[in-house]
Amino acid sequence: MINFTYYNPARIIFGKGTEDQVGSEMKKLGSRVLFVYGGGSIKRIGLYDKVVKALNDAGIYFTELSGVKPNPRLGLVNEGIRLCKEQKLDSVLVVGGGSSIDTGKAVAAGALYNGDVWDFFEGKADVQQALPVGVVLTIPAAGSESSDGSVITKEDGLLKRSFGSEHVIPKFAIMNPEFTYSLPDYQTACGASDILAHLMERYFTKVDHVDFTDRLIEATMKTIINNTPLVLANPTDYHARAEVMWAGTVAHNNLLNTGRIGDWASHHIEHELSAIYDIAHGAGLAIVFPAWQKYVCHEDMDRFVQFAVRVFDVDFAFGEKELIVAEGIRRLERWYKEIGMPTRLSDVSIDDKNLRIMAEKCCANGPDGNFKKLTADDVYEIYKLAL
Amino acid sequence: MINFTYYNPARIIFGKGTEDQVGSEMKKLGSRVLFVYGGGSIKRIGLYDKVVKALNDAGIYFTELSGVKPNPRLGLVNEGIRLCKEQKLDSVLVVGGGSSIDTGKAVAAGALYNGDVWDFFEGKADVQQALPVGVVLTIPAAGSESSDGSVITKEDGLLKRSFGSEHVIPKFAIMNPEFTYSLPDYQTACGASDILAHLMERYFTKVDHVDFTDRLIEATMKTIINNTPLVLANPTDYHARAEVMWAGTVAHNNLLNTGRIGDWASHHIEHELSAIYDIAHGAGLAIVFPAWQKYVCHEDMDRFVQFAVRVFDVDFAFGEKELIVAEGIRRLERWYKEIGMPTRLSDVSIDDKNLRIMAEKCCANGPDGNFKKLTADDVYEIYKLAL
Known part of the structure; x- marks a missing residue:
């Protein structure tokens, strides 16, 4: 810490x-x-x-x-x-x-x-x-x-x-x-994706001995993961709406990154997307995050194992670390799809035309991110993984 | 909520x-x-x-x-x-x-x-x-x-x-x-007991649909439960000391009782003890809490099952609700003992002489608590369970 x-x-x-x-x-x-x-x-x-x-x-x-x-x-x-x-x-x-x-x-x-x-x-x-x-x-x-x-x-x-x-x-x-009852489903889902992204940006840290905030972030992620489908099934479910709304505030009020350093590259990679294509920020994050995870997970496999096991209930019996981590990312993608989010650029009709330009803009002030420092080449690879 | x-x-x-x-x-x-x-x-x-x-x-x-x-x-x-x-x-x-x-x-x-x-x-x-x-x-x-x-x-x-x-x-x-490195073990343990009590007072609520704060409280309880033995094993373990210190603050800054109503009867039952006998507050809480739990658990067995399963990792396969709840309380007592806390009045040489007087003082302004409203007779029974 x-x-x-x-x-x-x-x-x-x-x-x-x-x-x-x-x-x-x-x-x-x-x-x-x-x-x-x-x-x-x-x-x-x-x-x-x-x-x-x-x-x-x-x-x-x-x-x-x-x-x-x-x-x-x-x-x-x-x-x-x-x-x-x-x-x-x-x-x-x-x-x-x-x-x-x-x-x-x-x-x-x-x-x-x-x-x-x-x-x-x-x-x-x-x-x-x-x-x-x-x-x-x-x-x-x-x-x-x-x-x-x-x-x-x-x-x-x-x-x-x-x-x-x-x-x-x-x-x-x-x-x-x-x-929030009258929010369209898509906007509700985009909001949930944004909240989950705020939590994951904080979760994937290279700072060790962050047990307390790890657990708080996991608690908040599970709240969003469990309550968003309830809200989509019944948009006037007061309590599920309340859980998502309050968790969304705590996710981003800085309590959850006390004593640790977040990453935020995924947000910046998404910002370049939504700046050019004007897609919803939350939808862009659902596309960027799985690709980012696949690209950077080898920086600290144990942290990704913890994410898979504690947040998405992947069992250790699932196998080698690689398999547990891959299953965690697969379940994240499954959740995005369940709430109606795109998980690939092709899902929102974005092709590879501007990938290099966006990657260069993202890193215009130097390499981005903390969990792994990403150069423009790295960001370009992440965009390609998201195609 | x-x-x-x-x-x-x-x-x-x-x-x-x-x-x-x-x-x-x-x-x-x-x-x-x-x-x-x-x-x-x-x-x-x-x-x-x-x-x-x-x-x-x-x-x-x-x-x-x-x-x-x-x-x-x-x-x-x-x-x-x-x-x-x-x-x-x-x-x-x-x-x-x-x-x-x-x-x-x-x-x-x-x-x-x-x-x-x-x-x-x-x-x-x-x-x-x-x-x-x-x-x-x-x-x-x-x-x-x-x-x-x-x-x-x-x-x-x-x-x-x-x-x-x-x-x-x-x-x-x-x-x-x-x-906090130089705190005696007993005082460290009393502090941890007090922090855990602040969390349990908030956790045992009759308000339903409190998923987010349930999870935050559970995260904070697990932090205290896991890090306190590390601190006692190595009093200059900076990170374990830091986890306990920061969790202790968040446990009581009111975030964790947003949208819910805590109980606080156990604190008041303990206050009567430490007012008369001048024992450490945290030690008194370790004596009072298991007795309180045994006395009130039937008010909402499902909440006590959740406590046992999520906080103390009791498996559902353990059996009937009664057995799961009892095992959760047993593991709480085991944790208190592990960190050197008393769990019975007899452990600190307190007999039954003043139980009735303390119970009456505790409820001088009427029944106490929210999870279960306790009369002086109820409090007396809880003191007796703690003998």
């Missing part, structure tokens, strides 16, 4: 009817709010009206920034920053999923910065302060509701990049599983 | 050498510090000198409140409050374990309260504000370094009572496992 600092002050307000607290919670953060959301889904489920009424009842002035799309773009972030500066807004409320929250976080940091907000994403500047952010979560997936990160795509060059700062950890996250 | 709010803003600073940060962290909290600790142990391990130097280097004025004993007393809390008020101290630094931290928290709340601090423990008043508290942890056990609770014993009547408030959650907790 390596030294670590863990700090997560997000107040989680979880359960039925908790959206009623959005007015009182926002009032603690400010009186002039940028209200960020995506499109019509929060209107269809009645949440938009509830939030507007709550803000009005609390006497809070607000301006809307809507139209956030999946793989959110820098242009809308800059629009939000302009609104905050011009209208002297003092806080940000996001209602939606990871794309809206990441947009809101970037706006919150950029609104109190005199330079170009993209500086944070390129590592040219650190966030020193940010407007306080509050969240009402409607899509369990990204974990952004209590994480310190934001992922944004710059239109020019389709560069998908991230930054992290404790200043943008949301002050509160209101989470009512009922607001 | 039931609705919940989860909020834990304690900054955990974990690992070797982290005590070097105590000056800079305290400086964020104040400039006039009450420095709370127990006895000579922090001097023997050189930590006292390091902390004094760090405070001096940071230009922080401090006054000492030392002499905290296990099962900490109200008298010393009132002494600390007097010092804070008279010397206009603005923050509290605790170096030690649960007893010192609980003392520091009570002082922090009482210093900004005009009434009697015992009001908080009797539920006559809620904490509205408190001096900020910082911690350097030396004994993994109570979890007080990031919890919202404090347990204090009033000398008059030997009343052991607690209060909880997010205002007393420490702002930071510095945790270097090396400072």
Whole structure:
């Protein structure tokens, strides 16, 4: 176990009817709010009206920034920053999923910065302060509701990049599983895939003596693996929805990588995919992860055996390490298929045309990953394994 | 899963050498510090000198409140409050374990309260504000370094009572496992027993659909069960010490009871024991818990089967539910014995003289517990089972 600092002050307000607290919670953060959301889904489920009424009842002035799309773009972030500066807004409320929250976080940091907000994403500047952010979560997936990160795509060059700062950890996250009932199956499955990926990125570490966090991650993986099919079988199963939603937050709030170093190459390999092809992040991860596992498992077979045995219940009697590991990966793929995810690039009609370009972009700043340092050639091989 | 709010803003600073940060962290909290600790142990391990130097280097004025004993007393809390008020101290630094931290928290709340601090423990008043508290942890056990609770014993009547408030959650907790190397085996084992008890109190719930937190608790229990014998076999095993220390914090920071209702009767049954007999809290818990389990298991045999199977690896082939549950409890007792804990009152020379008095005191405010509501008669039976 390596030294670590863990700090997560997000107040989680979880359960039925908790959206009623959005007015009182926002009032603690400010009186002039940028209200960020995506499109019509929060209107269809009645949440938009509830939030507007709550803000009005609390006497809070607000301006809307809507139209956030999946793989959110820098242009809308800059629009939000302009609104905050011009209208002297003092806080940000996001209602939606990871794309809206990441947009809101970037706006919150950029609104109190005199330079170009993209500086944070390129590592040219650190966030020193940010407007306080509050969240009402409607899509369990990204974990952004209590994480310190934001992922944004710059239109020019389709560069998908991230930054992290404790200043943008949301002050509160209101989470009512009922607001996830109407998510389409495919989006539910993509969210589950994203959550599982956040866990696997943390799990595959070269740091040894990480017994406690290994077990916590395994517990969270099993929760997602078991409850996602329940949700897909019955989209209004409150309890299964609740398990997935809360596990999705804990998966990414940094508790589970205390004392260890995660990998994150798979996320970056996927980012290049979804930046160019605009496929769902979760679907891209289901394609990338098995290929990544097959390519890197020889770096530490024992860890992959542990994954197979503890997470996918592969019996030691299955045979040699190689066989146990292969069976673990096979069961991961089987689970992806069971929940309706693609597991090959061909499943989403992507051919080999851009593989080399994506591999080069992924490693533009040098080799990527920690479990195994991957060069552009390595990443290219992983893309080929995923064809 | 039931609705919940989860909020834990304690900054955990974990690992070797982290005590070097105590000056800079305290400086964020104040400039006039009450420095709370127990006895000579922090001097023997050189930590006292390091902390004094760090405070001096940071230009922080401090006054000492030392002499905290296990099962900490109200008298010393009132002494600390007097010092804070008279010397206009603005923050509290605790170096030690649960007893010192609980003392520091009570002082922090009482210093900004005009009434009697015992009001908080009797539920006559809620904490509205408190001096900020910082911690350097030396004994993994109570979890007080990031919890919202404090347990204090009033000398008059030997009343052991607690209060909880997010205002007393420490702002930071510095945790270097090396400072636990010199703990005597018995104290190490008592700490592990206390941690396991915090987990079992949360685990045995009547709330259903708690899959995620069940799995997290099981993961944490297995961490304690596996690493404690390693620590006892080799007290300077950094990694095993680190696993126990970090698991002990997470066990009690409220994450693991999100969406569920714990029991806590066993803690209260033990509090009556250690209030009268002044035995170590962890030793008392090792005596009380098996008896409590035998007495209440029929409230929900399936939960006890899950405990036996998942935590103590009892095979389903073991037989009927009754047999599986009994074997789980037997393995818990075996683990207590393995780490040197007593499992019967007779092991610590306590006879049946005060059982009725303790049972009545335990339930003075009505039946206790949630998994099964226990009357004084029930508690009496549990004490008898523990003889």
